[in-house]
Amino acid sequence: MALEIRPLEQFKIDRLIPIHIGGVDVSYTNAAFLMTIAVLLITALLVFGTRKRALVPGRWQSIAEMSYEFVADMVETNVGHGGQEFFPFVFTLFMFILFANFLGLVPYSYTVTSQIIVTFALAAVVFIGVTIIGIVRHGFHFLRLFVPQGVPAALLLLLVPIELLSYCIRPFTLAIRLFANMLAGHTMLAIFGGFAASLGLLGIFPMGIDILIVALEVLVAALQAYVFAILTCLYLSDAINLH
Amino acid sequence: MSEGNPPDPLARLGEEIEKARAERVRRPVVRDRAVLQQGLGLGFRIGIELVVAVVVATGIGWAIDRWLGTRPWGMIVLFFLGVAAGMLNVYRAVTGVSRAVGYRPPDAGATTGEKRSDDEDC
Numbered sequence: 001m002a003l004e005i006r007p008l009e010q011f012k013i014d015r016l017i018p019i020h021i022g023g024v025d026v027s028y029t030n031a032a033f034l035m036t037i038a039v040l041l042i043t044a045l046l047v048f049g050t051r052k053r054a055l056v057p058g059r060w061q062s063i064a065e066m067s068y069e070f071v072a073d074m075v076e077t078n079v080g081h082g083g084q085e086f087f088p089f090v091f092t093l094f095m096f097i098l099f100a101n102f103l104g105l106v107p108y109s110y111t112v113t114s115q116i117i118v119t120f121a122l123a124a125v126v127f128i129g130v131t132i133i134g135i136v137r138h139g140f141h142f143l144r145l146f147v148p149q150g151v152p153a154a155l156l157l158l159l160v161p162i163e164l165l166s167y168c169i170r171p172f173t174l175a176i177r178l179f180a181n182m183l184a185g186h187t188m189l190a191i192f193g194g195f196a197a198s199l200g201l202l203g204i205f206p207m208g209i210d211i212l213i214v215a216l217e218v219l220v221a222a223l224q225a226y227v228f229a230i231l232t233c234l235y236l237s238d239a240i241n242l243h
Numbered sequence: 244m245s246e247g248n249p250p251d252p253l254a255r256l257g258e259e260i261e262k263a264r265a266e267r268v269r270r271p272v273v274r275d276r277a278v279l280q281q282g283l284g285l286g287f288r289i290g291i292e293l294v295v296a297v298v299v300a301t302g303i304g305w306a307i308d309r310w311l312g313t314r315p316w317g318m319i320v321l322f323f324l325g326v327a328a329g330m331l332n333v334y335r336a337v338t339g340v341s342r343a344v345g346y347r348p349p350d351a352g353a354t355t356g357e358k359r360s361d362d363e364d365c
Contacts, residue, residue, distance in 0.1 A: 165300055165321075166328035173295045173332075180291065220287075227284050 005194030007187045011114055034110045038099040078233035082240050094229035101221035114182040123174035126232050134239030174231060178224050185217045289336045293329035300325020
């Protein structure tokens with residue numbers, strides 16, 4: 001029996017509720033559905049978790065408080081005192097990516113962050129937002145970010161384009177990192193899953209590998225959300241703590 | 244202390260203290276894990292940095308060539324600039340000297356002290 005293995009089928013977008021407005025396809029897809037679930041779960045966790053406001057927190061309140069403190073700490077150490085006003089933004093980003101990644105690990109669900117357009121949209125918001133914040137805070141002075149200090153004028157001709165380029169590739173690295181990690185992990189899971197299904201009794205070996213990959217994916221899911229949030233903090237710190 | 248005398252409240256207290264101490268010794272492992280987590284985060288971060296820098300820069304060069312009709316040159320120059328930018332990003336991520344583009348810590352002490360003194364010489 002030849003079992004067809006299609007490891008990339010899991011990334012297919014299905015239109016659950018087709019909507020077309022003026023020739024533009026704005027259908028409610030399975031990706032949008034998973035995003036809705038993620039937002040609802042986050043809201044539920046934070047609203048219902050902290051409802052009791054117990055001095056000694058219960059389980060849910062603990063989770064809500066821990067995630068709050070984790071991100072607050074991250075913002076405090078990486079951006080500094082001026083950064084607390086951006087805490088809501090970083091917290092939202094972190095929780096959304098974390099939940100999207102974890103929900104993607106649930107069998108038969110959909111991994112939103114494996115779509116590069118989703119991760120790129122998030123990265124572009126960070127990039128444009130940080131640039132605007134920098135310009136608003138420092139005005140024309142913001143361009144000094146691209147001029148390294150203590151360099152002979154002749155070398156600036158070479159260094160300024162490099163600095164400019166390494167600033168402009170930020171949204172790409174941010175987006176591709178998250179997207180590639182999620183895509184690769186889930187494809188690997190599906191491939192080994194396909195082996196396990198087609199090898200019969202011997203399939204127990206690829207299944208064992210799959211179990212290990214799931215463990216790795218749990219780590220990657222949390223880590224990538226962390227990396228995305230901490231890089232956002234570092235970029236914010238660039239724009240705020242400019243000299 | 245009197246050994247093997249559980250009913251004795253003092254001994255029980257001693258036991259409890261011992262247990263608490265043992266737990267405290269186990270604590271640093273958790274802190275190690277935090278360090279490990281940060282290291283992992285860094286590793287996952289820089290892995291992709293170089294590749295993306297080169298690819299994106301070359302892509303920009305290709306686009307410039309198409310736009311201005313300067314066939315190979317934009318791509319060649321941007322390729323090397325991309326390599327440089329990628330290496331710069333990785334270097335900065337690893338050493339934590341200016342943590343990102345042009346970043347200098349507010350108290351330009353240990354890490355950028357050299358740069359600063361250079362600046363004054365110029």
